[in-house]
Amino acid sequence: xxxxxxxxxxxxxxxxxxxxxxxxxxxxxxxxxxxxxxxxxxxxxxxxxxxxxxxxxxxxxxxxxxxxxxxxxxxxxxxxxxxxxxxxxxxxxxxxxxxxxxxxxxxxxxxxxxxxxxxxxxxxxxxxxxxxxxxxxxxxxxxxxxxxx
Amino acid sequence: xxxxxxxxxxxxxxxxxxxxxxxxxxxxxxxxxxxxxxxxxxxxxxxxxxxxxxxxxxxxxxxxxxxxxxxxxxxxxxxxxxxxxxxxxxxxxxxxxxxxxxxxxxxxxxxxxxxxxxxxxxxxxxxxxxxxxxxxxxxxxxxxxxxxx
DNA sequence: CTGCGATAATTGTATATACAAGCATCTGCC
DNA sequence: GGCAGATGCTTGTATATACAATTATCGCAG
Numbered sequence: 001x002x003x004x005x006x007x008x009x010x011x012x013x014x015x016x017x018x019x020x021x022x023x024x025x026x027x028x029x030x031x032x033x034x035x036x037x038x039x040x041x042x043x044x045x046x047x048x049x050x051x052x053x054x055x056x057x058x059x060x061x062x063x064x065x066x067x068x069x070x071x072x073x074x075x076x077x078x079x080x081x082x083x084x085x086x087x088x089x090x091x092x093x094x095x096x097x098x099x100x101x102x103x104x105x106x107x108x109x110x111x112x113x114x115x116x117x118x119x120x121x122x123x124x125x126x127x128x129x130x131x132x133x134x135x136x137x138x139x140x141x142x143x144x145x146x147x148x149x
Numbered sequence: 150x151x152x153x154x155x156x157x158x159x160x161x162x163x164x165x166x167x168x169x170x171x172x173x174x175x176x177x178x179x180x181x182x183x184x185x186x187x188x189x190x191x192x193x194x195x196x197x198x199x200x201x202x203x204x205x206x207x208x209x210x211x212x213x214x215x216x217x218x219x220x221x222x223x224x225x226x227x228x229x230x231x232x233x234x235x236x237x238x239x240x241x242x243x244x245x246x247x248x249x250x251x252x253x254x255x256x257x258x259x260x261x262x263x264x265x266x267x268x269x270x271x272x273x274x275x276x277x278x279x280x281x282x283x284x285x286x287x288x289x290x291x292x293x294x295x296x297x298x
Numbered sequence: 299c300t301g302c303g304a305t306a307a308t309t310g311t312a313t314a315t316a317c318a319a320g321c322a323t324c325t326g327c328c
Numbered sequence: 329g330g331c332a333g334a335t336g337c338t339t340g341t342a343t344a345t346a347c348a349a350t351t352a353t354c355g356c357a358g
Binding site for chain 2: 007017051136
């Protein structure tokens with residue numbers, strides 16, 4: 001007969017999902033940040049830039065919904081990128097909303113940084129393994145759907 | 150014949166490993182932080198506490214090696230937990246090193262928080278899927294080995 | 299035993315992140 | 329038309345995170 005397992009400190013250390021995910025996040029973020037450093041760009045901002053580029057005109061709520069980011073976090077991130085000249089405000093009908101878009105400099109930055117991103121992506125893929133990367137897609141989709149409900 | 154694929158903004162948005170990992174990290178960290186909030190504990194500190202408990206007496210370099218954390222990050226995290234009465238300094242032979250261990254209060258905190266951790270763990274597992282979680286282990290091991298070389 | 303390179307940690311600075319509270323605006327109801 | 333609740337964002341505060349520079353100590357080569 002199996003005993004009901006008692007969760008020990010050791011078990012947590014060995015199995016905590018958050019712990020592992022956070023560790024991988026630190027390592028992988030480091031890989032991309034290293035690669036992007038010559039451009040004065042970090043992957044945290046890079047992902048916002050890219051999404052903005054995809055959206056054309058982006059509203060904070062929309063970006064936060066995609067990225068599962070707190071809106072206050074985005075607010076300050078966008079402010080930095082505006083100061084860097086990569087994003088600009090777009091006047092909108094609803095005065096509550098402050099949409100933004102890429103500037104020419106922002107677009108140029110992305111183009112210049114793509115080879116570095118590709119290199120980081122290759123390194124991360126190699127480190128994590130193909131299988132993990134493909135499940136990452138699945139998991140990310142699941143999470144997005146779960147939060148869209 | 151296959152063309153060499155040109156990396157577009159859209160491709161990056163859809164495939165960036167760092168972006169997905171960071172998104173999952175935010176969501177999952179949120180799950181654990183919500184569960185642990187009643188104890189005034191966040192998973193970031195929780196993982197350090199747990200590892201410290203496992204090690205008995207922990208040195209900063211050692212913890213940073215396990216968790217792939219910058220030592221300056223750990224330094225300030227430990228300071229907060231010392232102020233909270235969860236960790237205490239251990240006098241060591243080498244005056245450069247500042248090892249620490251759990252206090253009685255720290256151990257008690259872990260015990261009290263375990264059910265909440267279990268709940269968060271179950272929720273995260275369900276959200277991410279069994280398969281992803283098991284590959285998370287593999288990937289984390291790989292990363293640790295890669296950085297031990 | 300002395301000084302120099304290596305190691306361990308802290309401190310300065312900046313960004314990333316979230317929660318709570320606040321402010322402005324909008325929308326619908328009367 | 330005006331108020332009440334909803335919505336979108338910003339601001340205050342706190343922690344997490346990393347890089348660079350500094351401080352303190354150690355160990356060894358001479």
